Amino acid sequence: MAELDENVAEGAEPHIDAPDIYNEDGVIKPSYVAHIGAAIADRDILTLKQDVATLHQSELGDLLEALIPDQRRALVELLGADFDFTALTEVDEAIRMQIVDAMPNAQIAQGVQELDSDDAVYILEDLDEDDQNEILAQLPFTERIRLRRSLDYPEESAGRRMQTEFVAVPPFWTVGQTIDYMREDQNLPEHFFQIFVIDPTFKLLGAVDLDKILRTQRSVKIEDVMHETRHAIPATMDQEEAAREFQQYDLLSAAVVDENERLVGVLTIDDVVDVIQQEAEEDLMRMGGVGDEELSDSVLSTSRSRVPWLLVNLVTAFLAASVISLFDATIEKVVALAVLMPIVAGMGGNAGSQTMTVTVRALATRDLDIYNAWRIIRREMLVGFINGIILGFLIGLVAGAWFSPSIGVIIGIAMVINMFVAALGGILIPLTLDRFKIDPAVASAVFVTTVTDVVGFFAFLGLATLWFNFG
Amino acid sequence: MAELDENVAEGAEPHIDAPDIYNEDGVIKPSYVAHIGAAIADRDILTLKQDVATLHQSELGDLLEALIPDQRRALVELLGADFDFTALTEVDEAIRMQIVDAMPNAQIAQGVQELDSDDAVYILEDLDEDDQNEILAQLPFTERIRLRRSLDYPEESAGRRMQTEFVAVPPFWTVGQTIDYMREDQNLPEHFFQIFVIDPTFKLLGAVDLDKILRTQRSVKIEDVMHETRHAIPATMDQEEAAREFQQYDLLSAAVVDENERLVGVLTIDDVVDVIQQEAEEDLMRMGGVGDEELSDSVLSTSRSRVPWLLVNLVTAFLAASVISLFDATIEKVVALAVLMPIVAGMGGNAGSQTMTVTVRALATRDLDIYNAWRIIRREMLVGFINGIILGFLIGLVAGAWFSPSIGVIIGIAMVINMFVAALGGILIPLTLDRFKIDPAVASAVFVTTVTDVVGFFAFLGLATLWFNFG
Structure with a gap:
């Protein structure tokens, strides 16, 4: 977060002597973590002050993330006033809360005073209101007023992110x-x-x-x-x-x-x-169907955050199943249809999600607007049609050789239909959601999958029913 | 790109008089585009110089994207020396090439001279070598040497993006x-x-x-x-x-x-x-299975860039189909299996892609490393198991009511197995790819889908075969 490079900030001597704590993949060296871990276990404050207190805030943040919870708390406690509070803005929320919760409010008030206001707000905004008030009460007047004002602005507003110090x-x-x-x-x-x-x-x-x-x-x-x-x-x-x-x-x-x-x-x-x-x-x-998850979330909160998305998809899945059940007589007669039908639905899903990905991203960056929407819709329809013909032909050949020529023809036609519809859905669904102010990134995938499953099964099994019953 | 706010840059009077060209959604107003379009058609250079030459480079970029190709070329031609070349760094590559290709090299050389070196390189690097050399030859010595040096660094290197002017x-x-x-x-x-x-x-x-x-x-x-x-x-x-x-x-x-x-x-x-x-x-x-596509790409190049991904997925789809075909005798006997089997595979796919999304992103941001990998793997396995039980129970209930209690039990157990395997695949596959220096964002989805399809069909149909043949 907010703080600029400390060296630069103070025009001070850089800590050239600090060992390079990262290996070539940008991960903290295990030997370094072990060294610090040992110093924590020995309560060797001298070593810690020398090797940790000199780290850049983001390096200290990475170190905190590499330690286990008990070590984190012990390290912060051992460093005392030498602990660089800005490092808390560099770790993920759960770890920050863990460290801050273990600290007395007086120490937080002390640490927060040394921060720029935007960093202070970043740490304070996640605390519950009682703690916030207690900490603010211990700050000097100007500081308190400034932070209060920032905290009074809505979450995720510019007022929360701004620095109140300026010239x-x-x-x-x-x-x-x-x-x-x-x-x-x-x-x-x-x-x-x-x-x-x-x-x-x-x-x-x-x-x-x-x-x-x-x-x-x-x-x-x-x-x-x-x-x-x-x-x-x-x-x-x-x-x-x-x-x-x-x-x-x-x-x-x-x-x-x-x-x-x-x-x-x-x-x-x-x-x-x-x-x-x-x-x-x-x-x-x-x-991808996940929300504001963090790596440090617990099993239960992760599970809870993912189940709703799965439930929504479950409704879709049963809808697709009910389409299949319309044709159970045909499947009983020609079991090859059951073997092949996931191919039609699945490939449609893949093609649909290609178009959808491009559309969602282009909407987010505002590259897609009224000036090019029609051109892009036309392009996607054509691409869907062309790719449908290529894939349909290939699948038809393989399925024809595997089962029978008539099945090859049926699956080929079904593929062209489904890939075309997938492309259309892949662009029109996010565009429509966006028009109705619904976030296309959240809702598009469910709708697109529903369309490609339903159309895929319906086209393939429907064509097969016509062919085998009336052909 | 590179250029900083022009107003700020020159400390000049801001163009407060410029009309606000965007509507509240951040899209250029159609009335403004129509107004400029009319001025272009009338070759009304006075209006264009007044209303276009004063735009910020990024606004001019948005305007260029909103115009049709002929208008773009005409506008650049009509503005002549008043055309702000930095706007070319704000439009997408295909549109930039379209405009630059229509320009004589002498004019490009003229325009490029007024740019900071990083912007100049950004425009020059996409041209073919002959054009590059011809343009460079027309530049003053120092300028030429500087740009040459930047262009001699590899594509996407810091040397290409740097500005060679400094104090x-x-x-x-x-x-x-x-x-x-x-x-x-x-x-x-x-x-x-x-x-x-x-x-x-x-x-x-x-x-x-x-x-x-x-x-x-x-x-x-x-x-x-x-x-x-x-x-x-x-x-x-x-x-x-x-x-x-x-x-x-x-x-x-x-x-x-x-x-x-x-x-x-x-x-x-x-x-x-x-x-x-x-x-x-x-x-x-x-x-999402799309590469470096741009919105302005043609139908054929879009199709060509998407087919390989679909072909890879096709192999996966046939693999899953061959698993189903192992059990065709069972399906013929109990056609309900064909109706329900896409649910098991599909829900596994959804759960797997949730885990995979989190993993891929955490790898990219380097939040996932050796220090928390085991904890995350354990967490994902547990989440997969818990969500499997929740979803399996629900699906079992519905399927049991729809068909028969025994089918409900079978699909419930199959769901638990597949969701657990999906979670495991969702984390282990990207981690393994990353270890072998293969970009997990590209390859993970195919592997995860293969696993969830194969395991889903195998578990569900396999259990059903055991039950109905030997149960």
Whole structure:
């Protein structure tokens, strides 16, 4: 999360001496984990301070994930004030809760004070309200007000992700005055790329990039080099929408404003990168029928989160079975149909999910819109038809040789029909869901499978019934 | 791609007057597209320069995608030198090629000169070598050498994505000298967040962030505020690996060095964001059985790219069919088996793909490693078993009521077996593929489906054969 590279942040000596803790696959070396494990068991605080307290927050996060729960708690306890709280923003939620739950609220309050506000909020937002209040009560006034304000914004909003520390100056200052102010004020945020320009009521007037400041003569006024901020983000905006603004306009940081257009914080690209990745990941997980699971979830919560999806699919499966049962007399007569029918349904499902995957992703990235929808629908129909003919021909040949030529012809035709319908369903179903504001990543797969199963069985067994009963 | 917000870049007046071209869904307004289309048809250069030349590169990119091919070419031609070449980095590859192919090489050379080197490379790398050489030949010497060097690095390497413009100073300069240099030199890159420190041979010594410079007294020497760059990126490093470095250490920009550790360029977070998104997208596409497809691909190339995946699945489907055919005598006797068997196989497939999705994603993000693999395998086995019992019980009840109690029992047991095996396959198959350096996103689905189909049919029909023949 939020914090920038610590070395960079402090302009300090880098910890070149720290051993490289990763092997060539990017996994922490087992020997290193064993070494730390032994130091924890020995309560060897000296070694831990030397080898762990110097790690980068993300390295410490990886280390915490590699340890077992008891070791995690012991390590945090042994490090005491040397434990880098930002590492908690680098581990997954269940592990974070485990560590934080074992800590007294006073220690959390202490640790949280050293964090940037966005990291502090990230840790606090998952705690229950009583703990939150108790921790906030132990913070200095300004800090408390700032965090409270962030926490009051809705979950997953820009207000929750923003950093409330920023540099803001009045428009009538000169570049020289601004530089002098930055040289003297010790209370600046650890990192910033832009200086904001505000009026006395904190209303946002504009921004200046640091490189612009450096390139400008000292006597020039800030208002003459600032640019109006076209992309100020309302604090209540959903983080995904904010991330899209960043991507569209290649922003590095953006002002966050309240409903009166007063500057309340700044959103930076490093927070947004996480949101972008999460979003792409969410689509993948939803299409695979899993929700917001984390690797550290327990057996029961995993089971509970996956059963609903399976139940929905069960209804589909029984629907398909009832289509088959319409034709049980024909199957009894020609048992080869039972052998071959899963091929028709299954291949339709595969083709449908190809089209669906492309469609869902294109909708998410907004590449698919009214301007190309018809062209893409036409293309998918043609692709479905062509691939249906190729696959139908092949399957027909094999099935014809295996059973009889007439079965080969029947399965070939059924394949063409099902692949065509699969393509059509693969694009129209996500488009329709999207139109009705239902997330196509969640619901498309069930509908597409239903269509390809039902049509596949119906076409194949129906054609066979016609052929063998009336042919 | 690479370019930062233009307004910000030039510190210029923002184009507040530009109409908001998007509707509330983030799609370009049809009325705006029609307006531009009419202006193109009328060859109304004045309107186009006023309404199009002022757009942000990404807005112009969206507009180009909304137009039909003839309009795209006409628009670029009518705008002439006012066409913002960076917009070409915002459209998909097929559309970019279409526009660039219609342009004389001289015009491309002209346009490319105005771009940052990373954007120029992005456009040039897709051209064939003859065109590339012809365009490069028309560029000034330094420009040509720079682009050539980037293009000589392998595709998808950091060297291809880096910007070759950067600010570098010697370590013995003072902060004051550095600021004065930046105020006077007109040849600075459009945007930068770090200043690099090099020795006379261009060997990288360190870097200083701009906010550090602004906070430091003029008399301080650069070597006293610089930090050694721990995360210099070799130019030959794969862009995905470079992106992971950025994510792990929350970098904003990183020095790119050649094999002699000489500074050759700088990689910035905005390029990396695209790589991160592409990577997550790739996994999604691969799991859905589609490759590097683009929406603008033709029918034939789409069909060609999807058939191989379908053929692989076809082999699987015939394998499953041959399992069914082992039991055709039983099916002939109890046709209900044919009706129900797709349920067992299909539900196993769904459960397997849930586990597989989680596993593939966790492998990609490196959240799943030797430290938690066994725990996750145990968890998945338990989840599979529990969900198998839940689903098996339900299916058994329904099937028992529909056909006969004995069929209910058989399908219930078969479900437990298949869901358990599905879970095991869903995690072990991607893990094994990953161990053998095969991309689990591509190959897992086929193997998992094969396992759940074969085991599903075998368990259900096998149990039924035992029951009805010997029961």
